[in-house]
Amino acid sequence: MFSLEGVSLRYGGVRAVSDVSLTFEPGARVAIIGPNGAGKSSLLSLMGGQTRSTSGRIRLGEVDITRLGPYRRANLGITRSFQITNLMEGLTAREQAELACLTPGRRGWVRARGNQDSKQRAESLLADWGVPQRAWDVRPESLSYGQQRSLELALAMARSPKVLLLDEPNVGLTGAENTALVERIAQLDPKITVVLVAHDMDMVFGFAQRVIVMARGKVAVDGTPDEVRKNQLVADIYFGTGGEASK
Template identity: 40%
Template structure:
């Protein structure tokens, strides 16, 4: 449990270099317990590298990552997951030949255990938890269908259900709405907005409509470094963001009224 004083997630002077190329440059940020933080920036800004460093799939060149006050810098991604740091990726990772319920059971069985007898039915608590996860993402009525029959947006919903199945404390989403239709994106925004505040959310996203709909705070990256961080209104109004990140105030204004960063 959180001690009530430590942030859910803290990144301190995090750096990742590849020879002379610095992909993430001395990044420091905090995500408060229950907060929704969006990280935005153009292609090449270092967002996905930062995501991988926080998730534990990449080792930093320097700096530290802590989870509810615990230093997890040296822990691998699966070890961080056991502590409640759960991630989804840009590309779908569901089992298409399995039903939605069976997909989510792979997650919930990690928490509630498998059947007591080999080849027996799944643990009742695991099944109940899987159905709750599907209900949370709006797929309860599709529990028995094969994941391969889902639309792109529905697969992303299923991935969130998989993440919810392990009771995350911090949920990390990497470009979750990429490739979605407008209707799918709207449903996904509603899904994220409806998550309980016991779950902290870190989202990397290009779509500014999504960002300004779900985020409490926004961090802007450019060339591997953080150039601004604040509330959505503060980021919208930031002259530094307007000049340095997008290069022109009208362009930024147009995008914040509804658009996508490419």
């Protein structure tokens, strides 16, 4: 179980995240939505360890991970993708995937290139996440934006995560790329907890079993997709007063 207990994040006098407590059961499919500036990406960065909380506790099972950095959280099974792609420019797609597949304790890129298990797993990940074979030996700056997004998701899956955090994974994708992405996410191991931040309501309501609505750094509504669609507060703070969320 992945949990946040009274987590806050301050930037000077501004509270980007304010006293958030959430629990995510293993295998949960959760979407976080809200207007721009609501604290969604900040909350995801607190979960992934890219940002350290001002107060509160974050736990994975019985382990307090509040002060652990992102690489240590990744070793425990928490990985993420970013709203803006975050790839290594000096390595090809295949090399990045092979590096991501290394197990803790192995050091150095030279050793990675000679590791057959890493190579096979890397190629499998690239294929599974829609990176075409012709792009495997290409550096990310020469890939299309959709291919870059696919590569980043492949890297996030390389460590067989327990918790997968996705920040706007479909931004900039074509309609066909978006459809393929949604299908791949739907086919993930049901044991993996997936937390998705998105503005695309079709993606949110087609994916999530639970929807969390944030406003001004706080959790405003937490319920099923149907409950969120019908909630007047959601209509007021996110979709504009006077209609259901689905409209």
